[in-house]
Amino acid sequence: MTITKHSITKKSEMLAEVAHVGEGKTILRSIGAFKFQLENSPDYKQICKALIKFGLSKNEARVFIYLAKYGEQKAHRISKALSLHRTETYKILKRLEEKGLAYRILDKPIKFAVIPINKALENLVQEEKQRIQRLEEEKKKIMEIWDSILVPIRDPTALGEFIQVLKGKNQICIKASEVMENAEDEILIVASNENLLQLFYSGVMDGLAEKAKKIKVKVITDSSLRSTYIIKKLRLKEKSLCVDIDYLPSFILSEKSLLLFFDDENGKNGKRALWTNQKAMIDALRVSFLSLNEWERFVKAS
Numbered sequence: 585m586t587i588t589k590h591s592i593t594k595k596s597e598m599l600a601e602v603a604h605v606g607e608g609k610t611i612l613r614s615i616g617a618f619k620f621q622l623e624n625s626p627d628y629k630q631i632c633k634a635l636i637k638f639g640l641s642k643n644e645a646r647v648f649i650y651l652a653k654y655g656e657q658k659a660h661r662i663s664k665a666l667s668l669h670r671t672e673t674y675k676i677l678k679r680l681e682e683k684g685l686a687y688r689i690l691d692k693p694i695k696f697a698v699i700p701i702n703k704a705l706e707n708l709v710q711e712e713k714q715r716i717q718r719l720e721e722e723k724k725k726i727m728e729i730w731d732s733i734l735v736p737i738r739d740p741t742a743l744g745e746f747i748q749v750l751k752g753k754n755q756i757c758i759k760a761s762e763v764m765e766n767a768e769d770e771i772l773i774v775a776s777n778e779n780l781l782q783l784f785y786s787g788v789m790d791g792l793a794e795k796a797k798k799i800k801v802k803v804i805t806d807s808s809l810r811s812t813y814i815i816k817k818l819r820l821k822e823k824s825l826c827v828d829i830d831y832l833p834s835f836i837l838s839e840k841s842l843l844l845f846f847d848d849e850n851g852k853n854g855k856r857a858l859w860t861n862q863k864a865m866i867d868a869l870r871v872s873f874l875s876l877n878e879w880e881r882f883v884k885a886s
Contacts, residue, residue: 638708647676648685648698656689656697747860756857757786760836760843767838770800772873777808779834779845784814793819806832835869842866
């Protein structure tokens with residue numbers, strides 16, 4: 585008898601978990617006894633990673649997606665569904681409120697909800713734009729102070745031969761753009777499928793077709809469909825050579841400097857590159873580039 589009563593009680597609780605919302609649609613309102621199953625889907629993981637790129641922490645992204653899916657919820661229900669400590673949940677909700685992504689519904693007890701995703705993303709973009717604007721203003725102030733104390737600034741390229749190690753996609757792409765922009769005679773590029781894709785989507789190579797009208801530009805990449813598509817989009821087909829080689833050492837070379845990419849096989853250290861004006865390294869890779877270029881053309885001709 586006890587078992588039957590217990591079963592009925594559980595059944596009633598589960599039915600109470602489901603709330604009807606217009607036109608026969610139902611959503612799960614209380615997830616206290618259930619895990620947030622959406623987290624196991626590939627689409628969820630992709631959206632979560634995208635929100636992290638927009639500046640949210642992983643748990644902020646999880647809470648936002650949860651509320652976007654299930655509607656307004658009490659803090660303790662969010663805490664249980666996402667296996668978060670209640671104190672941490674309140675801190676996350678506060679941060680989402682401060683970012684303009686979440687708001688409180690003045691009920692008893694208080695519930696939390698989030699704004700539509702399109703508005704949320706727009707808010708995050710505007711916040712980033714404002715942050716960049718503040719940095720630009722701070723940059724002007726720093727330069728004014730810097731000039732006033734008469735600190736001599738020397739261009740590292742004027743100090744003789746140098747080597748600089750770069751880490752992270754952003755720093756590498758900024759330097760790649762600088763190397764190509766400052767080239768006066770030639771730009772020689774060897775890029776693997778992955779590195780070519782990175783340069784393409786960062787916009788680093790957008791002006792390369794125009795640059796090729798003024799100076800020598802040559803690109804060597806692999807013969808994958810993705811690489812050939814990118815070359816076509818960049819209008820560099822006549823300036824490029826696609827080779828059937830499993831591994832291509834990636835670099836960007838001008839008459840002045842070299843940017844050599846390092847691929848981390850374990851993926852733990854992130855993207856790295858070496859920037860140098862060392863003549864011996866530049867000459868060695870130029871010879872390698874020209875040798876590969878001529879060898880491939882010779883094979884095709886034969």
